[in-house]
Amino acid sequence: MEAPAEVDGSSLSRRCKKMLERRRKLPVWAQREKFLDTLAKHQIVVVAAPPGSGKSTQIPQFVVEAGYVSNGKQIACTQPRRLVAMALSRRVAQEMNANLGDKVGYSVQFEDFCSPKTVLRYLTDGVLLRQALSDRFLEMYGVIILDEAHLRTLATDILLAYLKKLLAINARPDLKLVIMSTQFEAKKFRDYFKGARIVQPCPSLNPVEINYTKDIVRDYVEAATDRVVEILASEPVGDIIVFLTGVEEIETFCWRLGKAITDLGDKIGPVRILPLHSTVSVDVQKKIFKAAPPPTRKGGPVGRKVVVSTDIAESSLAIDGIVYVVDCGYAKQKVYNAQLRVESLLILPISRASAQRRAGCARRSDSGKCFRLYSQMFFEAAQMQVSPEILRANLASTILQLKKLGVDDLLHLELMDPPPAEKITRAVEILKYLGALDEEGSLTELGKLMSEFPLDPQMSRMIVGSPQFCCSNEILSIASMLSVMS
Numbered sequence: 001m002e003a004p005a006e007v008d009g010s011s012l013s014r015r016c017k018k019m020l021e022r023r024r025k026l027p028v029w030a031q032r033e034k035f036l037d038t039l040a041k042h043q044i045v046v047v048a049a050p051p052g053s054g055k056s057t058q059i060p061q062f063v064v065e066a067g068y069v070s071n072g073k074q075i076a077c078t079q080p081r082r083l084v085a086m087a088l089s090r091r092v093a094q095e096m097n098a099n100l101g102d103k104v105g106y107s108v109q110f111e112d113f114c115s116p117k118t119v120l121r122y123l124t125d126g127v128l129l130r131q132a133l134s135d136r137f138l139e140m141y142g143v144i145i146l147d148e149a150h151l152r153t154l155a156t157d158i159l160l161a162y163l164k165k166l167l168a169i170n171a172r173p174d175l176k177l178v179i180m181s182t183q184f185e186a187k188k189f190r191d192y193f194k195g196a197r198i199v200q201p202c203p204s205l206n207p208v209e210i211n212y213t214k215d216i217v218r219d220y221v222e223a224a225t226d227r228v229v230e231i232l233a234s235e236p237v238g239d240i241i242v243f244l245t246g247v248e249e250i251e252t253f254c255w256r257l258g259k260a261i262t263d264l265g266d267k268i269g270p271v272r273i274l275p276l277h278s279t280v281s282v283d284v285q286k287k288i289f290k291a292a293p294p295p296t297r298k299g300g301p302v303g304r305k306v307v308v309s310t311d312i313a314e315s316s317l318a319i320d321g322i323v324y325v326v327d328c329g330y331a332k333q334k335v336y337n338a339q340l341r342v343e344s345l346l347i348l349p350i351s352r353a354s355a356q357r358r359a360g361c362a363r364r365s366d367s368g369k370c371f372r373l374y375s376q377m378f379f380e381a382a383q384m385q386v387s388p389e390i391l392r393a394n395l396a397s398t399i400l401q402l403k404k405l406g407v408d409d410l411l412h413l414e415l416m417d418p419p420p421a422e423k424i425t426r427a428v429e430i431l432k433y434l435g436a437l438d439e440e441g442s443l444t445e446l447g448k449l450m451s452e453f454p455l456d457p458q459m460s461r462m463i464v465g466s467p468q469f470c471c472s473n474e475i476l477s478i479a480s481m482l483s484v485m486s
């Protein structure tokens with residue numbers, strides 16, 4: 001296939017040419033032709049490569065450049081997190097020498113930055129699922145890219161099953177589906193979509209030295225601060241990423257580290273501390289991708305950046321320059337308590353895959369080290385509790401959305417990890433109790449309204465005043481509790 005002008009670089013500004021040079025060095029570029037060739041021949045392609053290979057930024061551009069938008073259809077690239085969808089669209093717009101909202105845009109809940117000119121749309125998986133409510137066959141898209149599929153969010157799992165069904169009944173013979181994941185999970189997607197092809201860019205990645213703690217860590221924020229101070233004081237130069245579970249912990253950590261750095265004085269170079277969570281400003285987000293600060297004086301110690309992140313940086317945002325990873329071993333996860341009918345965000349141990357992805361942030365350095373703030377024994381024992389979101393979440397709003405999509409029974413969807421029938425029955429009972437379903441299990445007028453309720457985390461936080469309640473499921477839980485109380 002002949003490369004378009006954007007790719008041969010002849011029509012680009014100097015800034016874009018520089019970007020193009022950098023893009024070409026990303027591992028996915030070596031597989032560009034192979035990927036496009038496979039996509040031309042097959043309906044479903046799995047792209048499996050580690051974070052930082054260039055999947056999220058490059059693959060959608062390859063698809064655009066190959067002409068999949070010439071029929072007036074758009075390319076969708078889903079992300080589990082809104083911040084990531086927005087950051088990627090900004091980056092890719094720059095790389096494509098376009099204004100954000102023109103050729104490249106984003107759609108997240110309550111914010112749509114696209115125009116009739118948009119050909120590449122970064123959007124959250126939740127938004128794509130909601131688009132399907134009004135455009136059942138997702139006709140506006142020629143190619144759907146499900147990025148970060150390995151994170152197995154509830155919305156991604158439902159989309160996978162729904163798209164599998166659409167393709168199986170041949171409802172969209174012209175639609176191409178690209179699933180992007182890390183290498184560990186690629187085979188599972190290929191087996192799920194029988195007939196899918198895997199394209200696997202193989203970057204030369206370095207091993208990362210893994211260190212566990214020997215003693216029990218009682219306060220991992222404090223332990224993380226001590227560990228980072230040690231790295232700053234005694235480890236060779238390199239940037240650091242610290243994984244904590246939420247905003248409060250991140251703020252406490254940043255404050256403590258700032259104080260400790262002042263105490264260290266000029267024994268170390270300048271340190272830029274950068275918090276990263278779903279509510280940081282765009283300016284801070286941009287700084288995360290910039291190089292560490294230069295030495296404060298000629299010949300003085302070199303600067304470092306310390307990124308302090310929730311699991312958002314685990315695989316959705318590839319940050320260059322990281323040599324050290326400090327991993328607390330936990331993440332906030334949604335868990336539904338069927339007896340109390342309440343869904344909450346709990347701090348739970350992370351999965352093995354998650355821990356590997358965190359350590360993998362240092363893989364592009366040849367001397368990467370990961371400091372896990374937990375013992376290996378604890379980690380192995382904790383693996384028994386780990387499960388995908390679909391097995392932990394309240395399924396009531398998912399069932400409502402699926403009913404609206406014409407899928408009458410969740411059991412009829414071939415899910416990757418089907419939830420137990422009892423859990424589905426319980427969710428249906430709640431929906432009947434709320435009047436969203438009638439006795440036969442059909443969607444009522446109220447149910448139709450509820451399935452389209454605007455479900456923005458910020459908004460629901462405002463409604464109920466607690467960050468713990470942050471999605472449709474919680475709203476349903478609250479509604480059900482209120483109706484029990486009244």
Ligand SMILES: Nc1ncnc2c1ncn2[C@@H]1O[C@H](COP(=O)(O)OP(=O)(O)OP(=O)(O)O)[C@@H](O)[C@H]1O
Pocket residue numbers: 026049050051052053054055056057058087088090091289314315316317318319320
């Ligand atoms: N918003 C951004 N600003 C600046 N650089 C970025 C941005 N997003 C990605 N990059 C850079 O682009 C390169 C490719 O990243 P990309 O996100 O495409 O990789 P990936 O394989 O999709 O990783 P992941 O699985 O973490 O998303 C990396 O070097 C990364 O640092």
